[in-house]
Amino acid sequence: MRRGIAVSPGVTVGTAYCIHEVFVKPNAEKLVGPAIVHELARFENARRRSIDDVRLLQQKVQKQVGKDAAAIFAVHETILQDAALVGKVRHWIQHEGISAQEALSRLLDFYKRVLSGTGDEYLQERIDDLRDVIMRLSSYLSEALQQDSGALDGPIIVVADELLPSQVVMLGTRSVNGIVTQAGSQTSHAAIIARSRGIPAVSGVSGILRQTKTGDTIVVDGREGHVIINPDSETEAAYRKLEREFVDLRDQLAHNRDLPCRTADGIELEILANINGVGDCRNATAMGACGVGLYRTEYLYLTHPSVPDEEEQVENYRAVLKAAPNHQLTIRTLDIGGDKTVPFLGRNHREANPFMGWRSIRLSFEHPEFFSTQIRAILRAAAPSRAMPKARVQLLFPMVTNLEELRRLHALVNRNKQALRQQKKPYGEVAFGMMVEVPAAAVMMDQLIGAVDFVSIGSNDLVQYLMAADRDNPKVSHLCQPLAPPVLRVLSNVIGICSKANRSVTLCGEMAGQPLAFMLLLGMGLRRFSMSPHFVPSIKELAAHITIEQSEAILKKCLKQTTTKKIKSLLKDQLLKVAPQLEPLLTEQ
Ligand code: PEP
Numbered sequence: 001m002r003r004g005i006a007v008s009p010g011v012t013v014g015t016a017y018c019i020h021e022v023f024v025k026p027n028a029e030k031l032v033g034p035a036i037v038h039e040l041a042r043f044e045n046a047r048r049r050s051i052d053d054v055r056l057l058q059q060k061v062q063k064q065v066g067k068d069a070a071a072i073f074a075v076h077e078t079i080l081q082d083a084a085l086v087g088k089v090r091h092w093i094q095h096e097g098i099s100a101q102e103a104l105s106r107l108l109d110f111y112k113r114v115l116s117g118t119g120d121e122y123l124q125e126r127i128d129d130l131r132d133v134i135m136r137l138s139s140y141l142s143e144a145l146q147q148d149s150g151a152l153d154g155p156i157i158v159v160a161d162e163l164l165p166s167q168v169v170m171l172g173t174r175s176v177n178g179i180v181t182q183a184g185s186q187t188s189h190a191a192i193i194a195r196s197r198g199i200p201a202v203s204g205v206s207g208i209l210r211q212t213k214t215g216d217t218i219v220v221d222g223r224e225g226h227v228i229i230n231p232d233s234e235t236e237a238a239y240r241k242l243e244r245e246f247v248d249l250r251d252q253l254a255h256n257r258d259l260p261c262r263t264a265d266g267i268e269l270e271i272l273a274n275i276n277g278v279g280d281c282r283n284a285t286a287m288g289a290c291g292v293g294l295y296r297t298e299y300l301y302l303t304h305p306s307v308p309d310e311e312e313q314v315e316n317y318r319a320v321l322k323a324a325p326n327h328q329l330t331i332r333t334l335d336i337g338g339d340k341t342v343p344f345l346g347r348n349h350r351e352a353n354p355f356m357g358w359r360s361i362r363l364s365f366e367h368p369e370f371f372s373t374q375i376r377a378i379l380r381a382a383a384p385s386r387a388m389p390k391a392r393v394q395l396l397f398p399m400v401t402n403l404e405e406l407r408r409l410h411a412l413v414n415r416n417k418q419a420l421r422q423q424k425k426p427y428g429e430v431a432f433g434m435m436v437e438v439p440a441a442a443v444m445m446d447q448l449i450g451a452v453d454f455v456s457i458g459s460n461d462l463v464q465y466l467m468a469a470d471r472d473n474p475k476v477s478h479l480c481q482p483l484a485p486p487v488l489r490v491l492s493n494v495i496g497i498c499s500k501a502n503r504s505v506t507l508c509g510e511m512a513g514q515p516l517a518f519m520l521l522l523g524m525g526l527r528r529f530s531m532s533p534h535f536v537p538s539i540k541e542l543a544a545h546i547t548i549e550q551s552e553a554i555l556k557k558c559l560k561q562t563t564t565k566k567i568k569s570l571l572k573d574q575l576l577k578v579a580p581q582l583e584p585l586l587t588e589q
């Protein structure tokens with residue numbers, strides 16, 4: 001049994017499907033004769049297509065973002081044209097009969113070994129570039145992961161280092177029942193994706209890729225954070241029973257989707273969904289969310305082959321608005337940097353502390369035209385439409401730190417409205433909101449509140465900054481806890497100030513969908529919660545079984561505690577009292 005961090009609840013047993021950095025077909029036989037010639041031609045074809053790609057990317061990024069940002073693609077082209085590098089791959093295919101992908105995998109390992117020992121930052125960055133190029137080549141060589149995994153029967157359990165957006169796209173409609181990753185934690189890509197699809201997942205399991213091979217039977221326990229490779233038959237049977245219980249509970253709770261969301265004493269709540277794209281809107285509707293409280297637009301950029309231009313963005317936002325439950329949509333501007341990067345932004349600039357560095361609006365401010373394109377697209381998507389008379393779009397800015405930034409953002413929005421008027425392009429009025437995820441903003445909430453229409457608390461980041469514990473580092477996950485006493489104090493304060501100022505306040509971090517945290521947030525006066533769609537039915541269930549008075553009483557008790565452990569244990573007792581049927585959904589977090 002291997003231990004990791006429980007990041008998405010549920011239990012599943014299935015067949016492992018390992019995704020290595022460069023996808024290599026398991027047990028591929030040595031190539032001979034014409035197969036070698038064919039493989040060389042495939043490699044050459046992938047190389048040509050990749051060169052075309054990076055040239056196009058360079059032009060597009062130069063036009064839409066700037067010359068400096070586009071320079072990275074010239075570097076990528078140099079790598080694709082490098083005679084020594086290309087020669088090595090060809091040599092291995094020709095003389096050792098290995099596939100092009102295996103040769104690329106070997107090439108990456110070779111340069112990682114050679115360059116990582118130097119400790120030279122410049123060379124380190126070149127490894128990142130080489131990795132990007134190899135991933136691009138590999139995507140042409142593997143066509144679709146979907147086809148390669150087609151040989152395995154039934155749903156798969158993905159085992160990867162970290163699940164990249166490009167890999168998720170490649171998985172397509174393949175049925176994935178579980179996810180296990182070596183890196184990451186509660187709030188990393190893989191975790192967010194797993195939760196948005198309602199898939200049990202465990203992260204931070206070091207070395208799992210070395211210990212598992214495709215085809216192994218694997219148990220994923222997303223409540224306890226356990227992974228078992230090739231369990232004995234008794235263990236497997238026990239976990240299959242748990243899996244059935246989990247699925248039954250999920251099906252049962254799905255009936256809640258049409259119920260209005262209110263507490264046991266009749267107080268109305270808004271349960272909204274966090275989404276990454278139009279596909280998630282269908283989930284949000286199916287699960288009974290009453291709107292979209294957070295559209296993370298990063299995925300639009302991360303999964304785009306180049307850079308989405310204004311028209312493409314307008315089209316995307318309109319499609320999302322159309323698909324969003326009740327046509328209620330909060331769009332967050334690009335939050336890139338930190339753990340999420342796109343090759344053309346912030347990558348040619350290595351930082352010691354990326355989470356505390358150049359991310360989100362800090363980065364967007366330095367590319368004003370690029371930033372404005374997104375703001376204009378959001379304003380245009382909000383233009384009144386007869387087909388959706390009740391539609392509402394809200395504009396949300398991430399990582400706001402101080403009042404100066406809010407003033408700058410207002411000026412930028414106004415300038416873009418003016419530009420749209422001049423261009424005679426229709427746009428709509430949008431509410432202006434800030435995310436509270438930087439402790440400085442939380443501390444100054446009373447001063448900032450006057451400058452915004454609404455607030456959305458990003459507890460994933462707020463917790464990591466408050467506790468000075470990286471949200472993606474499993475070594476400090478015991479500190480990065482949303483139920484820690486200092487976090488509760490800060491949240492209570494922020495929610496109180498917003499309510500007093502009569503401003504709408506939502507919490508859209510992962511804790512909104514966690515039953516224990518939900519009870520406390522309710523007690524703090526929060527009435528709008530935004531979460532991965534799959535948590536909506538269980539939160540509705542819990543809400544229906546708890547009164548405001550009960551939640552206030554448990555909050556009062558918890559605020560007096562000095563340790564996270566005690567708070568969790570009090571909350572667990574309370575949950576088992578009011579809604580014991582939800583026990584299978586509790587994670588060790
Ligand atoms: C957060 O920080 O809580 C949040 C919702 O944003 P993200 O997880 O995308 O950083």
Ligand code: MG
Nearest residue numbers: 437458460461
């Ligand atoms: Mg955040």
